[in-house]
Amino acid sequence: MLAFGCADRGPTNLYSKPLFNQSQAGAQMSFDGNDSYLVAGTPTVLSLAIKNTGNGSTVGPITGSVSLTSTSCAVLGTVTASFGKSGQVINPGDVVYGTPMTVDFSACSGAEAFFALTMKDSRGSTWVDGFSTNGQ
Amino acid sequence: MAKTSWSRLSGLGLLALGLALCQPAWADMQAKLNVVGSALARSGQSISSLAVAGFTDAGSGDAALAKALEDGLRKALRRPGKFKVLSASADPSKAGALLTGTYSEQDGGLAVHVLLQDASGAKLPFTRDLVLTSDDLQAAGLSLPEGSVTVTEQEPLLVKPAMVDPYYNSQTIPTLAPSAPRGPGRPFHVDVSAGYKAFFPTNPSFSPWVGGRADGASVGLSFNDWVLVDADYWHANINGLGSVDGLDYFGTALAITYPLRLGPLTLYLGPGGRFADVQVHDTAINNDGDQASFGNNAFTAVAGAKLRYQKVGLDLRYAYDLVSSYTGYHTVRLGGFFEFGR
Numbered sequence: 001m002l003a004f005g006c007a008d009r010g011p012t013n014l015y016s017k018p019l020f021n022q023s024q025a026g027a028q029m030s031f032d033g034n035d036s037y038l039v040a041g042t043p044t045v046l047s048l049a050i051k052n053t054g055n056g057s058t059v060g061p062i063t064g065s066v067s068l069t070s071t072s073c074a075v076l077g078t079v080t081a082s083f084g085k086s087g088q089v090i091n092p093g094d095v096v097y098g099t100p101m102t103v104d105f106s107a108c109s110g111a112e113a114f115f116a117l118t119m120k121d122s123r124g125s126t127w128v129d130g131f132s133t134n135g136q
Numbered sequence: 137m138a139k140t141s142w143s144r145l146s147g148l149g150l151l152a153l154g155l156a157l158c159q160p161a162w163a164d165m166q167a168k169l170n171v172v173g174s175a176l177a178r179s180g181q182s183i184s185s186l187a188v189a190g191f192t193d194a195g196s197g198d199a200a201l202a203k204a205l206e207d208g209l210r211k212a213l214r215r216p217g218k219f220k221v222l223s224a225s226a227d228p229s230k231a232g233a234l235l236t237g238t239y240s241e242q243d244g245g246l247a248v249h250v251l252l253q254d255a256s257g258a259k260l261p262f263t264r265d266l267v268l269t270s271d272d273l274q275a276a277g278l279s280l281p282e283g284s285v286t287v288t289e290q291e292p293l294l295v296k297p298a299m300v301d302p303y304y305n306s307q308t309i310p311t312l313a314p315s316a317p318r319g320p321g322r323p324f325h326v327d328v329s330a331g332y333k334a335f336f337p338t339n340p341s342f343s344p345w346v347g348g349r350a351d352g353a354s355v356g357l358s359f360n361d362w363v364l365v366d367a368d369y370w371h372a373n374i375n376g377l378g379s380v381d382g383l384d385y386f387g388t389a390l391a392i393t394y395p396l397r398l399g400p401l402t403l404y405l406g407p408g409g410r411f412a413d414v415q416v417h418d419t420a421i422n423n424d425g426d427q428a429s430f431g432n433n434a435f436t437a438v439a440g441a442k443l444r445y446q447k448v449g450l451d452l453r454y455a456y457d458l459v460s461s462y463t464g465y466h467t468v469r470l471g472g473f474f475e476f477g478r
Contacts, residue, residue, distance in 0.1 A: 006413045010428035015416050018377055020430075020462045021341035059420055087422035122420065123378070 002022045011089050014123070027090060028054030029062060029119045031129040035095050038133060043102040048082050050119060050129075051095045060084025064098050067116045075109030083119070097104030165272040166208050166399075172250055173212030176235070177219070178305070179262050185220040186213060187231035194238040194249075201239060204278055205248065209235060217323040223254070233260065241280050246271035247403045294416065324477055327358035327442075329451055331471020334366055335385070339463035346372040350385065354469055358451070361395035361404055361442065368412075377419035387412030389455065389467075391438040400449075402442040408455065410434040434460035441471075447475045 013024035035049035048064065062083040081098030084090055105113065112132055119127045148192040188209045191202040206224065211383075213221045215237070222231050234257075245268050252262040272277065333354040337343040352370035366389040374380050391408030415429040440453030451471045457464030 006411055006431035006433060008429065008431050010426060011421075012416075012430055015377070015380065015428060016430070016462075019345060019416075021452050022462065038293070056176060058440055059418075060423075066180075085423060087420060087426070089426040089428075102261055127414055 003054050011059065011091070012062055013056035014059070016104070020067050027052050027058035029058070029090075029121075029127040031117050032095055033131060035038065035097070036131075042106050043104040046079070046101045046103055046120075048081060048083075048098045048101070048117070049095050050085045050098070050117075052092050056062050057091045058125060059123065060088035060090055060096060061086050061122070062090070062096065063120050065118045065120075066101060067118075068103060068113055069116075070105075070108045070113040073105075073113075076085060077103075080087075083133035137217060144164040159477050164280075165276040166211065168217060168266050168268060168272065169205075169208040169212040172214075173215055175264060176213065176252070177216035177335060181233070181260060181262060183219055184232035185222060185230075186233050186235060187222045187226065187228035187270065188213065188235045189224075189228040190234065190236035190239055191248075194240040197249075197444070201246065201278060201280075201291075204276060205237075205239065209250070216245070218295070229255075231255070242267060245281075246273060246280065277433075284354065302412055324360050326476045327356075327361075327449075327472040327473040328359065328476065329356045329473035330354070331451070331469055333366070333370075333467055333469040334368060336466040336468075337463045338460075338465060342463045345374060345377070345383070346370075351474065352385065356389075356469075356473075358392075358442075358473065361397075361402055362393060364391040364393060364404075364408070364438070364453075365389070374417075375390065378418075380416055380418045382417040383411060384417065386415070387432070391436070391455070393438060393440075400444045402444070403440070404446070405439045406437075408436040409436045410436055410457065410465075430462050432460070433464050434458070434464055441472070444475070449475070 013026050014102070016022045016024045018078035029050050030053045032049040032051040035051070037047050039045040039047070046066070048066070050062065050064065051057070060083065064081045064083055065078060066081070067078045077099040081101050083098045088096070090096055103113075114132045115130060115131045117130070142220045160392040188206045191205050192199050193201070203224075203385075206406060209459045213219055222228070228234055232255055232361050234255075235250060236253060237248060239246050240247045241247075247399050248266050248268060249266040250266070252260040254260055264370050268276075270450070296354065331354050333352040335346075335350040335352055337346060337350070350370040350372050354368045356364060356366035366387075368385070368387045368389060370385045372383045372385075374382050387410055389408060389410045391406055393404040393406030393408075395402050395404045410451070411427045411436075414432045415427065418428065419429065434457035436455045436457050438453060438455045440451060442451045443449050451469070451473050452471040453467075455465075455469075457466075
C-alpha cells in the first residue's frame with residue numbers, strides 16, 4: 001500500500017496522548033432533542049438520542065443513565081439505556097440512539113419532569129446533560 | 137506537533153563537503169583515461185564500432201605500455217555506453233573507427249597523445265593529450281621502458297590546434313573535472329531494490345512502544361540515482377495500551393539526490409519527503425470501516441552509498457526527519473538492487 005500525503009483518520013484522540021504525548025480534542029456527548037421522542041402511555045416510553053458535539057471521537061456503546069425528578073411527584077427513579085453499537089466509532093456530528101426506556105408518570109399528571117442524563121463510554125469518559133418535559 | 141532539528145543539517149553539510157574534498161584522493165590512471173572516454177562520447181562523433189589499438193612509444197616505436205593504455209581506454213569508452221567497443225582480440229580493421237596514439241616519457245611520467253581515425257585511416261577531429269604522472273604509473277603497476285623519448289617543456293605535444301576538440305584543449309587533463317564521468321552524468325538507468333529499513337523514532341514517548349526500533353521491509357526504485365522512491369512497511373506489537381494490540385506503518389519515501397560517482401561506488405545526498413500512515417489496531421473498534429490512523433509525514437535529509445558490480449549492487453542509505461508530524465525517525469536502509477537500462 002502506498003501512502004501519499006497522509007492525514008489523520010478516525011479516533012486518533014484516543015491514542016495521541018499515550019503514543020505521542022500529544023493531546024487532541026475529545027468527544028462531547030449531548031442530549032439531542034431533535035432526534036428524541038416520547039410515546040405517551042402507561043408507562044411512558046422514552047427513546048433518547050445523543051449527539052457528539054465535540055471535535056474528537058469515542059467508541060460505543062455509551063451507557064446512559066437518566067435520573068428523573070418532578071415538581072409534583074416524589075422521586076421517579078433512574079432508568080438506563082445503551083447508546084450505539086459495541087465497537088462503533090462515534091465521530092464528531094454523529095447521532096446515536098438509545099434503547100427505549102419506560103417511565104411511569106401516572107402519579108404526576110400535568111407536572112413538569114426534569115431529566116438528568118449521565119453518559120459514560122467504555123474508556124471512562126463521562127458527560128452530563130439535562131432536559132425537561134411537561135410530563136404528559 | 138512538528139519537530140525541527142536543524143543542527144543535523146550542519147552534519148550533513150560536512151558530509152557533502154567531505155565528499156567534495158575527497159576527490160583528489162581518487163586520482164589514478166583509469167580516471168584520466170575515463171576523461172578521454174567521456175570526451176569522445178560527448179564529441180558528437182558518429183561511430184558504429186570502435187577499436188582501440190596501435191599505441192606506440194613515439195621515440196622507439198616500442199609498444200610495451202600499449203596494452204595497459206588500450207585496456208584502460210576500452211574500459212573508459214564502455215562506461216558511457218555510447219559506443220560498441222571491440223575487444224582486444226578483435227580485428228581493428230573491421231571497426232568503424234580506430235582510437236590510437238603515441239606516448240613518451242615526460243618528467244618521470246608519460247605524455248600520451250590520443251587520436252581518432254576513420255576506417256580508411258584518415259584523422260577525425262578528435263584528439264586528446266594527457267599526462268600520467270609517475271605516481272599514476274606506479275599505482276597502475278607500470279614502469280617506463282628504456283629508450284622512451286623524453287619530452288621537454290620546449291617540445292610541444294603532438295597536437296595541432298586545428299584538431300583540438302572544443303570541449304577540451306588543455307595539454308594536461310586534470311582528474312575529476314566537473315565533466316568527468318564521475319559526476320552525475322550517466323546513461324539513464326533504473327535500479328529496482330528491496331531491502332531492510334530500520335526506523336528509530338525520535339519522539340521519546342513513541343519510541344518505547346516499538347522497542348526503540350521498528351524493523352521494516354522496503355522496496356524501491358531509483359531513477360538514475362537522482363530520484364529515489366521507496367515503499368515501506370513495519371508492524372509493531374503493542375502491550376499496555378488498553379485494547380490496542382498493534383501498530384502498522386505504511387509509508388512512501390521520496391528523495392531528490394545528487395549522485396557523486398566514484399567508479400563502482402556512488403555517493404548521493406539530497407532532500408526528501410516521507411508520507412506515511414501509522415495505523416492503530418484496537419480490538420475494541422470492530423465496526424466495519426472504523427479505523428484510527430495517524431498521518432506521519434516528514435521532510436527529510438538523505439545520504440547514501442551504492443556499490444555496483446555490473447548490473448547488481450548494494451545500497452546503504454541513511455535518512456533523518458528534519459520536520460515531522462507526531463514522530464520523526466532516523467532510518468537506515470540496506471538493500472540490494474538490480475539495474476535496468478544501462
